[in-house]
Amino acid sequence: MxxxxxxxxxxxxxxxxxxxxxxxxxxxxxxxxxxxxxxxxxxxxxxxxxxxxxxxxxxxxxxxxxxxxxxxxxxxxxxxxxxxxxxxxxxxxxxxxxxxxxxxxxxxxxxxxxxxxxxxxxxxxxxxxxxxxxxxxxxxxxxxxxxxxxxxxxxxxxxxxxxxxxxxxxxxxxxxxxxxxRWPEAAHPGIAAALREIHENPHRQWTVDRLSEVARMRRTAFSRLFTTVVGQAPIGYLTGWRLSRAAELLRETDAPLASIAPRVGYSTEFALSAAFRREYGVSPGRFRRAATGQLEDRTFYR
CATH class of the missing domain: 2.60.120.280 (Regulatory protein AraC)
Known part of the structure; x- marks a missing residue:
């Protein structure tokens, strides 16, 4: 990665x-x-x-x-x-x-x-x-x-x-x-392996058990070390990354939400929409409309 x-x-x-x-x-x-x-x-x-x-x-x-x-x-x-x-x-x-x-x-x-x-x-x-x-x-x-x-x-x-x-x-x-x-991945090869899988394959149905297997660590030890190194628990980080990828796809493509959902690990567009609203405070549709309507040169200071 x-x-x-x-x-x-x-x-x-x-x-x-x-x-x-x-x-x-x-x-x-x-x-x-x-x-x-x-x-x-x-x-x-x-x-x-x-x-x-x-x-x-x-x-x-x-x-x-x-x-x-x-x-x-x-x-x-x-x-x-x-x-x-x-x-x-x-x-x-x-x-x-x-x-x-x-x-x-x-x-x-x-x-x-x-x-x-x-x-x-x-x-x-x-x-x-x-x-x-x-x-x-x-x-x-x-x-x-x-x-x-x-x-x-x-x-x-x-x-x-x-x-x-x-x-x-x-x-x-x-x-x-x-x-x-200084990079979080450098702290432990197992954490690096788990992060790589999360980033490259967010669509897979990851659990803490499966990620700990990727890291070749015991579940409890993996969860504790991941949280210490990354600053967030494994599933919390996974959810954040999935929604970040969804936001990127909403901004940069015209793909429908139904096709974005499985690409980022959600079974339905409704499940993605609910999680997206909790994370970003707006629906995916509203986020996309705001993104495509923005001026790219708005000032750093508002």
Missing amino acids: DLISEAIRSMRIGFAGARLVRQTSPGGLRFSAFDGSGFHIVTYGACWLISHDDPVPLRPGDIVLTSYGAEHGLSEAPCALRDLPLVEMGPHPPATGPSSFEFLCGAYWLDSGHAPQYLRALPALIAVSPDYDRNPEMRSLVDLLAATVATAEPGAAVTRRALLDLILVQVLRQWHEEDAS
């Missing part, structure tokens, strides 16, 4: 957007929790990533990935997250005047539900410092994204979505290469 491709693919059930933010007033700003995933790329000045953990210094070129939309902030100096003002919502252009730091934001935002299951197994905030000399492709991607957020030319929205995908691939690849043990 290609872990990075799975992570990127799972983001695509949301709409994509990007913008440039210039911090012209003293202090910093805070981002409330949101349903989706995104990143910040520091393009000018130095700042600090503020969360509920210790502040992390950021320099130009550093990238912060918000795996599943956790609350966080960027500030000129270390401080408490609660002391930072919330970002003003809306499609505002970059502020004018001298700035202490600037950054590009990109995001996949979900109108319903929450960040895809796979990304919720990653740390809430991931900071990386790309080596742009060794990886000039990354510099080109950042420059292209900066150029596209400054234009309204035809095709810009599609270009931005592609650039978000490519930048996220680079961020996750570097994070993985720095320490492969």
Whole structure:
């Protein structure tokens, strides 16, 4: 299983957007929790990533990935997250005047539900410092994204979505290469085998017993280790992944619900519809209509 491709693919059930933010007033700003995933790329000045953990210094070129939309902030100096003002919502252009730091934001935002299951197994905030000399492709991607957020030319929205995908691939690849043990699958070969089966064959009628057989572990030990490593019990994770795949198929295809249901492990479209509504808060039909009617370039801030 290609872990990075799975992570990127799972983001695509949301709409994509990007913008440039210039911090012209003293202090910093805070981002409330949101349903989706995104990143910040520091393009000018130095700042600090503020969360509920210790502040992390950021320099130009550093990238912060918000795996599943956790609350966080960027500030000129270390401080408490609660002391930072919330970002003003809306499609505002970059502020004018001298700035202490600037950054590009990109995001996949979900109108319903929450960040895809796979990304919720990653740390809430991931900071990386790309080596742009060794990886000039990354510099080109950042420059292209900066150029596209400054234009309204035809095709810009599609270009931005592609650039978000490519930048996220680079961020996750570097994070993985720095320490492969960070990925949940690396914790135990049995857990890796079970996750692979869940991701590649969600249509199969999995039970904890069958997944533990795949992992070659005793049921109780498997369930305990899976929950510890992934952060969720096996069946809960399986259900989340099935519904994430269903959401992806609803967004990207015109396949009827009756044909999607067996592909993601549900016996009938009614069973899928009920589970989907519990997870995302809307019916599959309403989700599809909203997805196909969305503008692909809605702002990261609403």
